[in-house]
Amino acid sequence: MDVNVPDARLMPATLAPPAAFSGRGRRFAWTLLLLAVAFGAVPAAIVGTGSSYLAQIAITTMIFVILSASLNHVTGTAGLLSIGHAAFYGIGAYAAALLSTKLGLPFIVTLPAAGLIAALFGFLVALPTMRLVSIYFAVATLGIGEMIYVILLNWVDFTRGPMGIRGIPPIELFGWQADTLLSRYLAVAVIAVACVWVLHRLTHSYYGNALRALREDDQCADSMGINVERLKIESFVVATFFAGIAGALLAHTSAYIAPDNFRFMESILILAMVVVGGLGSLPGAVVGALFMIVLPEALRDIGDYRMIAVGATMFLSILLLPKGMLAEGTALGFVRRSFSRGWATIAGGTPVGWK
Amino acid sequence: MRKNAILGAVLGAMLATTAVQAADREIVIGYQAPLSGDRSQYGEMFRNAAQIKLEEFNASGKLAGAKVAITFEDSKDDPKEARNIAHKFLDNSKIVGVIGDFSSTVSMAAGEIYAAEKMPQLSQTASHPDFTKLSPWQFRNITTQAFEGPYNADWIIAAGKKTAAVIYIQNDWGISALDGFVSGFKAKGGKITATEAFNPGNRDFRSILTKVARQKPDVIYLAMFYEEGAAFAQQREQLGIKIPLYGTSSLYSPKLIELGRESVEGLHLATTFTPDNPDPAVQTFVKEYAARFKSEPGMFAAQAYDAVGIMLDAVAKAGPSVTRESLRDALAATTGYPGVTGATSFDPVTREPAKALAKMMVKDGRFQVVTGP
Numbered sequence: 001m002d003v004n005v006p007d008a009r010l011m012p013a014t015l016a017p018p019a020a021f022s023g024r025g026r027r028f029a030w031t032l033l034l035l036a037v038a039f040g041a042v043p044a045a046i047v048g049t050g051s052s053y054l055a056q057i058a059i060t061t062m063i064f065v066i067l068s069a070s071l072n073h074v075t076g077t078a079g080l081l082s083i084g085h086a087a088f089y090g091i092g093a094y095a096a097a098l099l100s101t102k103l104g105l106p107f108i109v110t111l112p113a114a115g116l117i118a119a120l121f122g123f124l125v126a127l128p129t130m131r132l133v134s135i136y137f138a139v140a141t142l143g144i145g146e147m148i149y150v151i152l153l154n155w156v157d158f159t160r161g162p163m164g165i166r167g168i169p170p171i172e173l174f175g176w177q178a179d180t181l182l183s184r185y186l187a188v189a190v191i192a193v194a195c196v197w198v199l200h201r202l203t204h205s206y207y208g209n210a211l212r213a214l215r216e217d218d219q220c221a222d223s224m225g226i227n228v229e230r231l232k233i234e235s236f237v238v239a240t241f242f243a244g245i246a247g248a249l250l251a252h253t254s255a256y257i258a259p260d261n262f263r264f265m266e267s268i269l270i271l272a273m274v275v276v277g278g279l280g281s282l283p284g285a286v287v288g289a290l291f292m293i294v295l296p297e298a299l300r301d302i303g304d305y306r307m308i309a310v311g312a313t314m315f316l317s318i319l320l321l322p323k324g325m326l327a328e329g330t331a332l333g334f335v336r337r338s339f340s341r342g343w344a345t346i347a348g349g350t351p352v353g354w355k
Numbered sequence: 356m357r358k359n360a361i362l363g364a365v366l367g368a369m370l371a372t373t374a375v376q377a378a379d380r381e382i383v384i385g386y387q388a389p390l391s392g393d394r395s396q397y398g399e400m401f402r403n404a405a406q407i408k409l410e411e412f413n414a415s416g417k418l419a420g421a422k423v424a425i426t427f428e429d430s431k432d433d434p435k436e437a438r439n440i441a442h443k444f445l446d447n448s449k450i451v452g453v454i455g456d457f458s459s460t461v462s463m464a465a466g467e468i469y470a471a472e473k474m475p476q477l478s479q480t481a482s483h484p485d486f487t488k489l490s491p492w493q494f495r496n497i498t499t500q501a502f503e504g505p506y507n508a509d510w511i512i513a514a515g516k517k518t519a520a521v522i523y524i525q526n527d528w529g530i531s532a533l534d535g536f537v538s539g540f541k542a543k544g545g546k547i548t549a550t551e552a553f554n555p556g557n558r559d560f561r562s563i564l565t566k567v568a569r570q571k572p573d574v575i576y577l578a579m580f581y582e583e584g585a586a587f588a589q590q591r592e593q594l595g596i597k598i599p600l601y602g603t604s605s606l607y608s609p610k611l612i613e614l615g616r617e618s619v620e621g622l623h624l625a626t627t628f629t630p631d632n633p634d635p636a637v638q639t640f641v642k643e644y645a646a647r648f649k650s651e652p653g654m655f656a657a658q659a660y661d662a663v664g665i666m667l668d669a670v671a672k673a674g675p676s677v678t679r680e681s682l683r684d685a686l687a688a689t690t691g692y693p694g695v696t697g698a699t700s701f702d703p704v705t706r707e708p709a710k711a712l713a714k715m716m717v718k719d720g721r722f723q724v725v726t727g728p
Contacts, residue, residue, distance in 0.1 A: 156530065255467045260434060261435070
């Protein structure tokens, strides 16, 4: 995979592109642009059109951005194909739902608790499965995912089984309640942006390079002194933690959850987001989530052929852009340049490494 | 001068169009159902039946000064999509009421939103006990298992059978079917020998059958859908088990006999709808459905046909200036709606439907009405 970009020092000084504006300026501009979209343009569109439909789609998209970005961390960056991600999303949702309805705990507690409980399960699952590689690990996560779904479905005394859990309170922080759709969106967006930021700092660093190294060749990485097993477990735990957070957000924004929200097809949907966006590319995972949630809604008007059109679009996107919409190499270069996370050895040179 | 004339003509035309619109207001009902995905066959039946009912209604002239249309949206039987649809419907000010969704989980995911935003919702099939408890805005046209279970229990006891084993699908509906039947059966002095659950999608019942047959119950009670019902009956025949089968109304479909063939002979069930019913309303519906869609309508199509009928009658009662509030009140006042699934009334307090059920058994390769126990 094209991860490394040529070192600027090898280029003659005359060929190096001139600095358009300083690294700090670019970084500031990009951050501002992304925040403006999430907290300016989208809320403005929701208020401007008065469309609750748009608000609902925006909330769903933000939740799936967390799911897709977290799965990308383990499957894209660390190369462990997990097809049971929806189960951890479910654990988070049930944790938040049960803690708030049975124990009356506030959102400020249920949100991190949902993440931690999902991460704990992720840790327990990771311990025995981390010795498995490639497709064997995938099948193990498939099995675990199904197991968790079946437990949610059948442990009727605890989860109320297929009856689901009703009356989950909306997001509330220190007396402020997200009872309108706009405020709900804003609360979810703040958390989603925070999650993506944490994943960004983890991925776009030498720690992220270590994960990429074990994806490319774990024996080689091991011989270089990287603690492969520990890193694999860590990446899985981080991913399941964020899946749990996404689950808590689903529970608190939809008021009702049932095991049907966390079926196998949901795991596949999240995986498709990551692959369509670009395996190993965090911006790609975000774009993939946006694409896979918005596209089926945008195509509603064509009626019966909607899902065929969605399938065909996915097929074409993989055929024409096999590395995803924002391929990993491009994405890393983009982050190094536009968020000034790389070291530029000479002014305007191609940045390398991580700050 | 000429400018003014043109302006006048344009204004006149605009006024004329608004006048026409006022005389013929368009009232829209939203219908959300699984039109793609695993459960699309049900959504397809709902849409077929709804179209017949809608055309009948608009031709009947029950509602002067307005035309009713139905907008269908595909929920894929996915709670996530259902929530999006709920908001799409809410944003459309022409939509005064919603029918759907198919499964209880999906109906309730959307129902939470309709309850908060005050939109009347009528599901043709959601049987979750909590569905109508969401808010006064939820209605359903299906009798729940809390009604059907004791009804079947009475029937089995009246036939002189005292012990029963229950096989049920592990979902919200299956559990309510189990509870309804078991409590009704025990209340009448019956004895439950075993209750066995299977997960949705399972088609192998051999181990359950062997286990249940060992205790020799008088009947086996099936709480499942026709695909599983047919598989169950075939495996029962292959294993040579002769215990008679009773089942929930969900088994009632021509497909059950098509898939199960001889093995489903003698299966008893009570249902709200039977195409053999000589009632002219039923016969018109069955003939029209068969002529258009080349298949005999089952219970699900009939449920949707009546749900649409109840909704449209409520619209007619509320008049051409119907709002979401007035439609809810008109729905709540439904009494004795003469549908193909029996006369339907909504309870004034719980909004649960009450219907008369027809007792049936499979005989000579078709469903026949049973008279007596």
